[in-house]
Amino acid sequence: ALLTRSRALRDEVVKLLKYYQFGIDEVSTKIHILRQEFESIHDYSPIEHVRTRLKSAESLLEKSLRRGVALEIPAIRAEIRDIAGIRVTCSFVSDVYWIAQMLSAQPDLRLLQTKDYIAHPKPNGYRSLHLIVEVPVFLSQHVEQVPVEVQIRTIAMDFWASVEHKLSYKYRSAMPAHLAAELDDAARVATELDARMGRLRDEVRPPTVEIVPPVTTD
Numbered sequence: 001a002l003l004t005r006s007r008a009l010r011d012e013v014v015k016l017l018k019y020y021q022f023g024i025d026e027v028s029t030k031i032h033i034l035r036q037e038f039e040s041i042h043d044y045s046p047i048e049h050v051r052t053r054l055k056s057a058e059s060l061l062e063k064s065l066r067r068g069v070a071l072e073i074p075a076i077r078a079e080i081r082d083i084a085g086i087r088v089t090c091s092f093v094s095d096v097y098w099i100a101q102m103l104s105a106q107p108d109l110r111l112l113q114t115k116d117y118i119a120h121p122k123p124n125g126y127r128s129l130h131l132i133v134e135v136p137v138f139l140s141q142h143v144e145q146v147p148v149e150v151q152i153r154t155i156a157m158d159f160w161a162s163v164e165h166k167l168s169y170k171y172r173s174a175m176p177a178h179l180a181a182e183l184d185d186a187a188r189v190a191t192e193l194d195a196r197m198g199r200l201r202d203e204v205r206p207p208t209v210e211i212v213p214p215v216t217t218d
């Protein structure tokens with residue numbers, strides 16, 4: 001009976017993941033349009049690259065178990081907000097906030113959460129702006145509201161995060177102290193690089209937006 005139940009749940013999760021893929025498609029299109037429009041007006045792109053990822057059924061169920069979330073679709077949907085993920089990499093910090101402002105202002109998107117790890121970096125030095133936006137997906141019979149996690153960061157932040165991710169994966173909980181110290185210093189250098197690049201950019205053209213961090217909801 002347990003096996004049948006878990007197979008049924010897995011099938012439901014696979015169906016659910018389709019909706020989240022549609023959510024990724026909707027928000028990706030919005031980002032693509034902002035990028036195209038910006039490029040046609042200005043002579044540079046605020047976005048370097050965009051990557052999307054959908055959690056697999058296995059990793060979604062594994063995360064739910066790890067978090068003590070009841071293995072039922074409504075509980076999983078309510079508790080796990082990063083099933084659909086989009087990572088946007090920009091050249092400049094001002095572009096990061098510009099993208100966030102443009103998305104937050106769209107009337108069909110509902111901003112569920114903002115975590116500003118640029119204004120408030122994590123203790124390990126991680127910096128990035130995380131938004132969770134809810135997008136309506138129009139299906140033949142009904143409308144699904146799908147949360148999508150959008151991580152927006154500069155190239156320097158992205159570079160740091162990818163190296164840190166590999167090191168933490170390799171060392172799990174026990175990162176050697178000298179590597180943690182190196183990472184800490186690299187985070188400081190990356191922050192400084194972003195500041196310097198921002199100043200250089202301001203020399204060639206006025207900033208696109210005033211840098212006002214969005215209100216952090218938690």
Ligand code: 0O2
Binds near residue numbers: 082161
């Ligand atoms: P993956 O494979 O990238 O999805 P939660 O999302 O519930 O685990 P929390 O605290 O609610 O945790 O979310 P938060 O802080 O918004 O961060 C979630 C995601 O941000 C992570 O997803 C990473 O992608 C990224 N992130 C957060 N902190 C760090 C960090 O210290 N280093 C690096 N390299 N990335 C970070 P996942 O699920 O861990 O991984």
